[in-house]
Amino acid sequence: MEAIDKYYQFTADCTILLHSQFFTMTSVDSLINNIDIPHELRAIARKVTDKERISTDEALLLYELGSPGYLGTLANYVREEKYGDHTFFNRNFHIEPTNVCVFSCAFCAYSKLYKHREEGWEMSIEQMMHIVKKYDGVPVTEVHIVGGVHPKLDLDFFCDLLRQIKAYRPELHLKGFTAVELDYMFRKAKLTRQKGMQQLKDAGLQSLPGGGAEIFAPAIRKQICEDKIDGAGWLDIHRTAHELGMHSNATMLYGHIESYADRIDHMNQLRTMQDETKGFNCFIPLKFRNQDNDMSHIAESTLTEDIKTYAIARIFMDNFAHLKAYWPMLGRNNAQLMLNFGVDDLDGTIDDSTKIYSMAGSEEQTPAMSTEQICELIYDAGRIPVERDTVYNELKVYEKVLM
Numbered sequence: 150m151e152a153i154d155k156y157y158q159f160t161a162d163c164t165i166l167l168h169s170q171f172f173t174m175t176s177v178d179s180l181i182n183n184i185d186i187p188h189e190l191r192a193i194a195r196k197v198t199d200k201e202r203i204s205t206d207e208a209l210l211l212y213e214l215g216s217p218g219y220l221g222t223l224a225n226y227v228r229e230e231k232y233g234d235h236t237f238f239n240r241n242f243h244i245e246p247t248n249v250c251v252f253s254c255a256f257c258a259y260s261k262l263y264k265h266r267e268e269g270w271e272m273s274i275e276q277m278m279h280i281v282k283k284y285d286g287v288p289v290t291e292v293h294i295v296g297g298v299h300p301k302l303d304l305d306f307f308c309d310l311l312r313q314i315k316a317y318r319p320e321l322h323l324k325g326f327t328a329v330e331l332d333y334m335f336r337k338a339k340l341t342r343q344k345g346m347q348q349l350k351d352a353g354l355q356s357l358p359g360g361g362a363e364i365f366a367p368a369i370r371k372q373i374c375e376d377k378i379d380g381a382g383w384l385d386i387h388r389t390a391h392e393l394g395m396h397s398n399a400t401m402l403y404g405h406i407e408s409y410a411d412r413i414d415h416m417n418q419l420r421t422m423q424d425e426t427k428g429f430n431c432f433i434p435l436k437f438r439n440q441d442n443d444m445s446h447i448a449e450s451t452l453t454e455d456i457k458t459y460a461i462a463r464i465f466m467d468n469f470a471h472l473k474a475y476w477p478m479l480g481r482n483n484a485q486l487m488l489n490f491g492v493d494d495l496d497g498t499i500d501d502s503t504k505i506y507s508m509a510g511s512e513e514q515t516p517a518m519s520t521e522q523i524c525e526l527i528y529d530a531g532r533i534p535v536e537r538d539t540v541y542n543e544l545k546v547y548e549k550v551l552m
């Protein structure tokens with residue numbers, strides 16, 4: 150009970166902080182010149198305003214010494230330097246072909262093992278085309294296809310699906326398949342990653358989502374998702390896509406058994422690869438949710454932890470253009486809050502079948518938001534909604550109409 154009281158007290162404090170001194174403090178100069186702030190943090194703030202990259206040791210220091218106010222001011226500075234108040238979203242929908250999976254990640258509340266496949270679902274191409282057709286006349290720009298790793302749904306099956314969607318609605322951007330699904334598909338087809346990826350690209354695939362990255366550190370991966378592709382393999386799949394001219398996203402599953410050093414190592418490996426390929430569109434920290442999975446005994450991260458992780462990601466990952474808060478996972482209110490901690494993108498006005506999070510305990514009962522609702526959420530945070538396509542071309546700025 151005491152812990153719950155403390156949590157609510159913290160949330161209340163945080164709200165007060167945000168609505169009072171946080172928003173009035175604002176100036177990044179005050180971080181550099183305020184002698185009450187530890188000199189190491191003042192030096193980091195100076196580096197950031199000088200557009201110098203911070204090191205992994207400095208990122209660790211931010212976790213250890215940075216207050217939410219300090220981190221928010223600095224991350225917000227980076228975000229506003231790039232986009233001012235512009236805040237991106239896109240209109241998309243999801244297709245989840247199956248929740249049957251040969252892997253058994255301990256955090257996953259969504260999949261059914263192949264031996265219990267009768268408890269799960271598996272869609273035919275016809276059923277998936279039925280979903281696509283439901284959006285006839287709806288101005289969506291992207292379909293996001295992701296699911297479990299089903300041994301019978303192979304590369305040919307997915308190429309066929311992609312070709313049929315493209316033939317039906319050529320302007321829809323096809324973003325699909327985590328590196329985990331791709332690795333399995335290519336191995337099963339006995340193709341190199343280059344050849345397998347090329348086949349998917351030829352069939353219409355344009356981008357990869359960021360899933361499956363989890364935490365690259367082998368010791369953590371061994372405990373939470375031992376049997377699927379390792380960190381080096383995940384990076385290699387994304388490199389392969391980038392070399393073929395495709396773009397992709399990157400995620401990090403945080404707030405479970407990993408350390409701060411593991412998070413920074415993960416972000417550093419992504420930052421290093423981005424220097425080489427420049428193929429990542431955005432970085433998406435994913436907060437671990439603990440319901441109905443084999444890691445339910447692990448407490449979820451606090452809001453302070455979430456704030457710090459988003460802000461540090463924005464400060465550290467200087468070569469990533471965008472930082473996304475995936476609202477079905479984080480909850481609408483907390484995703485909105487993150488717009489003050491470096492986030493410039495709220496993903497999509499996603500419709501229906503985003504089951505992976507609702508099953509693991511995200512408070513989003515209905516993971517769908519209309520364009521109007523997402524715009525309101527953004528206005529309410531004092532920002533300006535901008536509809537984008539998958540690769541962040543700006544499609545429409547929604548200026549608020551004052552009555």
Ligand code: V47
Nearest residue numbers: 256257358359360361398400402435436437438509
């Ligand atoms: O890799 C699974 C995560 C990911 C849980 O690229 C969980 O635009 C928290 O990556 N708690 C798949 N996270 C989804 C994903 C994604 C989502 C939205 C947009 C994009 C994009 C990518 O979901 C998995 C895993 O890291 N996940 N279970 C859980 N209990």
Ligand code: SF4
Nearest residue numbers: 250252254257260297
């Ligand atoms: Fe399968 Fe993905 Fe769930 Fe892991 S997270 S068990 S790979 S569906």
